[in-house]
Amino acid sequence: MTSVKQIQVTFDCAEPERVARFWCEVLGYVVPPPPEGFATWDDFDRSLPPEHQGSAFACVDPTGVGPRLFFQRVPEGKVVKNRVHLCVRAGTGLVGEERLATLEAECARLVALGAVRERLLPADEHDESTIVMQDIEGNEFCLD
Amino acid sequence: MATCWTLAGDATDPQRLAAFWKSALGYVDEDGYDFPDGASLVDPDGKLPAISFLRVPEGKTAKNRLHIDIRVAESEQVQPDADQLDELIRAKAADLVAAGATIVSEGTYEGHVMGIVMKDPEGNEFCVA
Numbered sequence: 001m002t003s004v005k006q007i008q009v010t011f012d013c014a015e016p017e018r019v020a021r022f023w024c025e026v027l028g029y030v031v032p033p034p035p036e037g038f039a040t041w042d043d044f045d046r047s048l049p050p051e052h053q054g055s056a057f058a059c060v061d062p063t064g065v066g067p068r069l070f071f072q073r074v075p076e077g078k079v080v081k082n083r084v085h086l087c088v089r090a091g092t093g094l095v096g097e098e099r100l101a102t103l104e105a106e107c108a109r110l111v112a113l114g115a116v117r118e119r120l121l122p123a124d125e126h127d128e129s130t131i132v133m134q135d136i137e138g139n140e141f142c143l144d
Numbered sequence: 145m146a147t148c149w150t151l152a153g154d155a156t157d158p159q160r161l162a163a164f165w166k167s168a169l170g171y172v173d174e175d176g177y178d179f180p181d182g183a184s185l186v187d188p189d190g191k192l193p194a195i196s197f198l199r200v201p202e203g204k205t206a207k208n209r210l211h212i213d214i215r216v217a218e219s220e221q222v223q224p225d226a227d228q229l230d231e232l233i234r235a236k237a238a239d240l241v242a243a244g245a246t247i248v249s250e251g252t253y254e255g256h257v258m259g260i261v262m263k264d265p266e267g268n269e270f271c272v273a
Contacts, residue, residue, distance in 0.1 A: 001239045003170025006215035007192055009151065010271070012207075028146040061146040067193065068220075070213070083154040083268060084210045087196075088147055126179060139209060142152065 008068045009086070012078075013137055016071035017041075020057040022136050023069055025113050026088060029059040078138050087142040091128065100129050103143050107131050110143070150194040151212070154204075156266055158183045158197035164265050165195060167243045168214065204267050213259075213271045226256045233257045236272050245270075 013019045024030060031041065038044040045053050055073045090106040091099045107117055110133060118132040118140070130144040155161045162183035165171060174184035174194065181199040216232040217223050224232060237247060237260045244265040251258040259273035 001167055001170065001243065002236070003188075004168070004192070004214050004216075005218050006220070007169070008213040008215060010211050010213055012209040026147070027149060063146055065191070066146050066149065074209075076207075078209055080206045081154075082209050083200075083204055084208050084212075085152050086210070087150045087152050089149060090147060092148065 006067070008070050010070045010072060011139065012074040012076075013071045014073065014077065015054075015137070016057040016073050017054065019135065019137055019139075020059045020069065020071045022113060022115075023071075024059045026110060026115075026135075027059075027066070028062070029066070029069065030062045032058060032060050082140055085140045085142065087144050090143055095128060096123070099123075103129060103131050107133065107143055148193075150196065153195065153197045153268065154200040154202075155183075155197040156199070156203060158199050161197045161264065161266055161268075164244050165197075168240055168245070168264075169195075171195065208269055211269045211271065213273055215273060230257045233260060233272050237262065240272065 011019060020031070034041045034044050038047070041057075048055075057071045058068055059071075060068045088106075091103050094102055107115075111117055114136040116134040116138075118134060121127070121130045121132060123129045128144065130142050132140060133143055134140055153161065158181065162173075162185055166173070166185055169185075169192070170188070171185040171192075172188050174186045177184040182196060184194060184196040186194045214236065216229065216236050223229070234257065237245075240262060241247060245262045248261040248263055248269070250260050259271045261269060261271055263269055
């Protein structure tokens with residue numbers, strides 16, 4: 001099978017722009033420029049039929065390295081734990097107390113943005129420490 | 145610089161899901177990762193995010209609120225024309241069915257395929273577009 005050069009991750013949301021802007025702050029992503037002919041995304045949004053206004057938003061890695069994240073409005077709410085989640089690699093290469101301190105500092109920054117700290121998974125024989133968190137619509141993610 | 149992120153998925157059979165996604169994306173096993181209850185896959189070109197699967201006791205009960213979109217175009221900047229894109233999307237979906245995926249629905253617009261919604265061997269939704 002031909003190998004894939006691009007992927008994207010799509011989030012189902014109640015409020016796509018709000019969740020997209022949260023993830024921009026988490027990852028250092030940015031909102032891409034609006035389509036040609038529109039000064040802002042708000043202007044573009046107002047050009048859409050009412051039922052499509054506010055229905056989707058995206059954010060991208062300004063360095064072009066990480067895949068795009070796409071956020072789409074869905075009518076239903078979240079009912080169970082997601083079976084797919086993002087791992088935010090804030091502690092790569094760090095171990096022990098230094099790692100924990102880095103993760104806790106990043107956790108505090110994300111909680112201030114509206115994220116929820118679920119629990120700490122301490123280091124064991126297989127894995128280094130990880131903090132399980134939720135974004136502003138309850139999507140689980142790992143800080144590791 | 146943006147923060148690096150990877151993807152993790154719950155699995156009933158991590159090795160089976162890993163085999164499917166390796167084939168789907170052209171990924172390979174992460175060197176040195178040897179854990180019976182999990183699998184970790186990486187892009188051999190080192191560009192796309194790593195993906196891991198971990199065994200969980202519970203099965204899937206609802207539609208995932210996060211899913212992977214497989215993009216058949218080489219890049220955002222170089223987009224094939226609409227007819228080529230149709231062909232690429234349909235060919236990729238057919239390959240994925242042969243690898244164990246199922247087709248859920250096909251979205252079209254003005255006669256062209258916008259995207260095909262599919263499920264992996266454990267029912268995780270994903271799109272080919």
